[in-house]
Amino acid sequence: MRSISELPRHPTEIYVIGSGRSLQYIRKDFWKNKITIGINGIYKYYPIMYGITQHTSLIQEMIDDGVIAISPEFDMGLYSRPREKIIGEYYVFKHFNNLLYDFSEKHKGYLDIDLSDFDNPETLVVGGITTSAIHLAYRMGATSIILAGIDGGDLDGKRNQDGYPPVIATAYMHTYEMQPQIDLICNEVRKRGVGVYSLNPFNNFRLEGHKYEPSKMLGAKEKQKNDSIYLHENRYDEPKEMFKFVAAHAFNGDFAGSVCDFGCASGEFLYYINQIAPSATLHGVDCSKPLLDKAIKYVPSAQFKNGSVLDNHLLPDDQFDTTFMSGLLCMLTDFKTCFNNLIKWTKPGGSMYITEMFNPYPVDVLVTYKESVDFDYDRNWNIFSQQTISDFLKKNKKVKSFAFKRFTIPIDLPRPDDHNRSWTICEDNGLRSITNGVGVIQYFYLLEIKL
């Protein structure tokens, strides 16, 4: 057993090879004379140089098959699982306790990775093994790291190359959850001047007619899932009916004041405001940096801030003439801090427009939910009652008036394949209501608050 610090350095391109479907389309000849790190059982299919795995049985197989095997010090990276005896030489790395595989009530569904020991020559970052493999490539001196078969989704409806078996029988497949970890480790490597690219088996992004479907980020936290939706959606020139409804109430023609959209995501609403009120000074706040990066591209005239609406110190008081927030409140349990901050950041005499599900009945519905393949009920789909919100607003002296205005969508939304997206159903009174895979009827209102 040797330390990874003893591994040779390869100051050249290093390929990190996963088991994604795209590998199916790369001829084996391609890998000749290349420095390759294969993940888990992929070495059985391609002539790779180094194999990395967290699974004890695979280490032994790699050694027996003549592959240079690399593994965390503990089985599955878990301190509670000392490594069983391995016959033959292999390389180990030190690591933090890999809670990804701790299925206890306390940690199940754990997805974070700890980058604080990134530069220690004997350690690798742990999480999904791809994360460690990318770090290993960096550690071995790669001038560039090229990912192959790390697809982040399905190609022609398939996740892996033909014949590739799951490495271990687990109650769930976690492949798709790993993308945020991969993004993090790649960015950490890039910060240190090493480029990270991907090998596309086709001649360009058109994929020679093959169909790619990005992962739905199963099991990822709600915000990550929403990030994925908005990052890959592009509706800037097809504004949602809700946008039109809100803007019609907020603006009467052009508007020369300052506007902020809290939870602006990829800036689609700001983009729309920019069309109908080009004199407005635009601002956007969101806690997702990738979404803001996209928003900046599409609404370059706006100023964006990365942060949470629950952060009291995020902005100075009395900043904006008009503030918007849409579809964010339902994710929060602490509605009071959110409202207090929005009121604080809006100028006296200004207006606030909050689009959300507000229960017309005097019942606050606090919903937590999960995808069936997840462990943790850690996402919210909360519906506060109009009564509760009204009682709260009446106590705030800065609030001059407020009103709830029902939003009824004027078009049918067909039921989409993705149950996280909304569709319409018809009520007895002929109005359309909105629902989604959570199975709750969504009574959407525009809450207009005058200060």
Next chain:
Amino acid sequence: MIQNIEILRGSEKGKDIYVIGSGRSIDYIPDTFWEGKVVIGVNSVPNRVPCKYLISHHYFVLQPFIDSGKSIVVTSHAEMGIMDSTAEDWVKPTWYNEVLTGDYYVYRHLNQQFTRIDLSVFDTPGYLVTGGSIITTALHFAYFLGASSILCAGVDGGTLDGEINYAGYTPETPNQHPSNVSHQLKKMANAIRGRGIPVVSINPFINFTLEIHIFKANPDLEIM
């Protein structure tokens, strides 16, 4: 001196060869990536990426590259690949002696038809296949040089974040290529793959989701 391209056949045998187009994705690959690599750039790409070889059928872009000597210049027997009666005999060309001076290589080709490629001369000495885009010919040239693998970059087939070319690119012609180029590329790539050489591409992003970037394919015309 004008030389027959046949002299270059197999001169990069066993190496990975990169074929670089002018697509926007090039801007996301640092220059250091290309160090030590065998790179074929098309048209003005050597202005953006250091290229060992330059291939173009636009004569007007070539002279500065021939003069600088930084790239080995390869061009078509007939300008734009369009043959006429005086250009049939490549040994005695009448046009490029007057237009281009210095050292460069010339390939023969069939009369270039921009909406289709004719693979019948794929294995004919001294010939490269032409089509609606010089990229098609560049792929063949990479094979001709003896590549063990061919890796495309900047051959995007559409726009990235609304931009079709790398920043600062000056188009050789005011018109866009015929939009069935993607089918021609696929046909050429498959011809090379069928001869045992992988043809892949470099994606500067983490995977097909392209991180935060938006790719939009060029519209297709009739598939030829």
